[in-house]
Amino acid sequence: MTTLKSLAQYLNLSQATVSRALNGFPEVGDKTRLRVLNAASELGYQANANARKLATGRSRMIGIVLHSPDELINAPTYVEELANISHHLGDSDYDLLINSARKGKALESFKRFVSSRAIDGVIIKAPDVNDERIKYLLEQDFPFVVHGRTDKEVDYAYFDIDNEGAASQSVNLLADLGHKRIAMLNAPSHFAFSAQREEGFKNTMKERGIDIADSFIVNRPMAEEEGYKAAIEWFKDKNSCSDLIPTAVVCSSVSQAYGLYLAAKELGIIIGKDLSVIAHDDVIAHLKTENFTPPLAVTRSPFTDSCKPLADTIVAILSGVEPKNLQTIAPVELVVRKSIGVAHQEDI
Template structure:
């Protein structure tokens, strides 16, 4: 069945039916519901090219990632993308992923937007001062930030409460008798890293413990960087008895370093990872971690926020912060040092 046949069956003009199917506000809710129900009963699906011409929309959402080689093998990233794709697919929209050099991301945004390839953008790994978000806000391009930033006005965002997650981890280690607790972080310009540091310093102060600067290490957001920084912590004198890692990617490298050095995890050294347990192949360790949600659910939620934004929902209603809970495993234990 084509649009002409559907319109004839309904006794309406093709223009009215097309506008109803494409969500034009001038079509009454009663008419829209009638058209949608008839289209579903007849198995009618709009021609995507005609729909795009009628609405001026690309029916696609973009995400530009400063992809590193490790990202393509990162199950966390792939699960988030899977959740986004699932939610957008139900709305007959596509997800377009583009890679960008870390030094010139904004230019990639310009190309994608100027080419009218997308209706909105998802921005990941947000920075305290983020030129990508500033550019999108200036151009009035709909976007959802996966993480927060310092912006002059309201914007749509989804975030995990890293401050609360790191605080929970430190509190747990303090309750186990640890006093020399380290924080292993990602790059300091990222918003979540600063939130994690805030949680760490706050929890240490509340416990009456000094936050020794040598126990705070930050750097690249990858497993190699996590490995390197854990080796630095192991070289400290005195060595910390416990480590909190503020992200899963670096956590994989940190655990690998402990295994490489023959450190007994959970007794000789305790480690807790924020933002979920790493993948399984970690020599049988059930890592203690804080977790807000599975990455697939995160991807679905981000897409739901984007769809609501495109449908005119106010920005103040599109700001979501998910709180973490502690998942106790066998990578932490009472302090013995």
């Protein structure tokens, strides 16, 4: 094991000089630097990361917390994101350290994760409306960036999409087509983005003068089965022509919409005609909305678009930029496809 010390001895130089030469400090003579570099590669010297971390007080690692596996229903979205984030961090010489929330004691393990100084900063995903982790980070003055945000106006750095706008655009589109019985198949309500979408939904419905039946807003995990179940619930009496049967549904995720498609097929409901469906699409590789039958209308904002901004943001914070100046809200694109149609009076 070649250490700095042994390398220095070998070169008859002090550790200080060798360290500086290796790290590109300017005050090292050219010949000396060359000698050092050569000897280093000759002896296969590789600095001990842990020693460096201790000495510098920085670990060059960014943390990210994953929910416990059983909550990872929505997981596939993550992979590419993790890989991308890790890749972008790599560009600034940071690695990504994954911490798995321990079931039940997620917060506790998060706190340990943060305050062990193993990481220089942390990326928080899918915050809750009232996120304890964020409170803690703020309290500890620990560098972080959030993918999403807990509230409209906050002081920390975040990258979010225009959730309110997404819901709003969806409602407007449907209302323009004459729909009055518009339901929302939303994500669990503890998520901040879920609340934002619901707000956008409600506000716009109000603006358009449309009432919302109580049963029209449901909060469900973002999984196929859940979309299926919610649809069955809504359409179980589909021939009774009730006011409680939606003619259009705004879904929070493509998975839910897919479940809804399955249910519709089973029930003989024709999507795009009997029922209009629009979903928010994070654009994950393996569930392409354009390939749905019929193609699914969506509000679109690729998850992967967040990777570089998130990586860049946490790096910026660590190099001294004020978090308040690092807030981005990415727009959402409305993509109209065949799953949407005009509302018929006689239908359903």
